[in-house]
Amino acid sequence: MAKGRDRQLWEHTSGMLAMIANVNRDPKKTRLFQPADFNPYRSRRRRGIPLTADNIGILKGLVKR
Numbered sequence: 492m493a494k495g496r497d498r499q500l501w502e503h504t505s506g507m508l509a510m511i512a513n514v515n516r517d518p519k520k521t522r523l524f525q526p527a528d529f530n531p532y533r534s535r536r537r538r539g540i541p542l543t544a545d546n547i548g549i550l551k552g553l554v555k556r
Contacts, residue, residue: 498532505530 505526512524527533540546 501530501532502526505533 505528508529509524509526512529516524
């Protein structure tokens with residue numbers, strides 16, 4: 492029950508933080524902030540290159556034995 496309240500409070504806080512950040516940002520230099528950017532309970536999207544069989548072969552060539 493306490494964890495649910497923490498999540499609810501962070502939803503509110505992250506919304507306020509996103510609003511403050513968007514008011515103070517330079518639209519030409521930065522992107523629009525979302526509340527999920529400030530919420531520690533929201534899962535982040537993974538960025539990067541997914542590992543495949545082709546990628547592993549390239550990495551093996553870079554490692555010295």
